[in-house]
Amino acid sequence: xxxxxxxxxxxxxxxxxxxxxxxxxxxxxxxxxxxxxxxxxxxxxxxxxxxxxxxxxxxxxxxxxxxxxxxxxxxxxxxxxxxxxxxxxxxxxxxxxxxxxxxxxxxxxxxxxxxxxxxxxxxxxxxxxxxxxxxxxxxxxxxxxxxx
Amino acid sequence: xxxxxxxxxxxxxxxxxxxxxxxxxxxxxxxxxxxxxxxxxxxxxxxxxxxxxxxxxxxxxxxxxxxxxxxxxxxxxxxxxxxxxxxxxxxxxxxxxxxxxxxxxxxxxxxxxxxxxxxxxxxxxxxxxxxxxxxxxxxxxxxxxxxxxxxxxxxxxxxxxx
Numbered sequence: 001x002x003x004x005x006x007x008x009x010x011x012x013x014x015x016x017x018x019x020x021x022x023x024x025x026x027x028x029x030x031x032x033x034x035x036x037x038x039x040x041x042x043x044x045x046x047x048x049x050x051x052x053x054x055x056x057x058x059x060x061x062x063x064x065x066x067x068x069x070x071x072x073x074x075x076x077x078x079x080x081x082x083x084x085x086x087x088x089x090x091x092x093x094x095x096x097x098x099x100x101x102x103x104x105x106x107x108x109x110x111x112x113x114x115x116x117x118x119x120x121x122x123x124x125x126x127x128x129x130x131x132x133x134x135x136x137x138x139x140x141x142x143x144x145x146x147x148x
Numbered sequence: 149x150x151x152x153x154x155x156x157x158x159x160x161x162x163x164x165x166x167x168x169x170x171x172x173x174x175x176x177x178x179x180x181x182x183x184x185x186x187x188x189x190x191x192x193x194x195x196x197x198x199x200x201x202x203x204x205x206x207x208x209x210x211x212x213x214x215x216x217x218x219x220x221x222x223x224x225x226x227x228x229x230x231x232x233x234x235x236x237x238x239x240x241x242x243x244x245x246x247x248x249x250x251x252x253x254x255x256x257x258x259x260x261x262x263x264x265x266x267x268x269x270x271x272x273x274x275x276x277x278x279x280x281x282x283x284x285x286x287x288x289x290x291x292x293x294x295x296x297x298x299x300x301x302x303x304x305x306x307x308x309x310x
Contacts, residue, residue, distance in 0.1 A: 062186050063186040
């Protein structure tokens with residue numbers, strides 16, 4: 001995946017980059033509704049967008065799934081993933097412009113962990129960003145039996 | 149007739165000494181910026197910007213003790229080729245002290261050091277020579293950077309902690 005501008009989702013100081021077209025909507029975390037049995041997923045809560053209920057997940061500082069949503073997750077990004085809904089609670093959502101100084105590399109094979117959301121690395125202005133995708137995030141946050 | 153070649157002797161953070169071929173040692177850095185990458189194995193937890201690339205950073209001593217500290221002292225940049233004729237690739241290795249160069253002759257073959265007795269570690273050693281009464285394994289950098297080594301180490305119970 002190569003884009004000029006990425007959506008930049010930050011979580012506990014980590015920067016997760018997605019193609020801008022992967023973000024369908026951004027919702028305030030204060031609009032998260034508690035998870036109910038009827039929600040039918042492992043999400044930590046839900047948000048509504050486009051007459052659809054989106055299960056909300058989040059990650060910790062090690063980018064592992066969390067069981068609760070910390071207060072600093074102020075925004076929820078509804079992520080475009082085929083016909084399955086996925087929303088990720090994050091601290092901030094901005095954009096990141098790739099410039100000629102940026103280094104983009106595939107994650108080295110030996111650094112690929114099971115269920116890692118990281119597909120590529122982007123180094124820009126002294127900061128490391130993790131390029132992900134809707135599919136990779138899905139495999140990180142969602143139990144396999146819920147993935148379509 | 150005896151032939152001689154040069155090798156670099158490297159020391160990791162736990163004082164393990166090993167060697168790489170003369171041509172494999174590209175650069176020695178007394179300090180570097182490394183950046184952690186989640187989900188990566190304990191012995192390779194970070195990358196380092198270097199000449200417009202991001203190199204995996206290997207803590208050699210954590211191959212044998214994943215819970216050992218990951219303190220950064222010095223860095224050696226090593227070159228390797230996945231297959232003959234392919235472009236050179238590079239990896240950063242955390243070192244405990246500055247490397248030094250030695251001369252090796254082909255009559256200096258030694259037995260495999262005990263540290264490498266386990267099946268996962270054996271392919272790390274291409275050959276062994278003796279220098280100043282110390283047996284020095286010559287590292288196979290391709291295996292060091294291979295997913296095969298990572299997968300074997302992840303099966304070890306102590307690999308769970310990072």
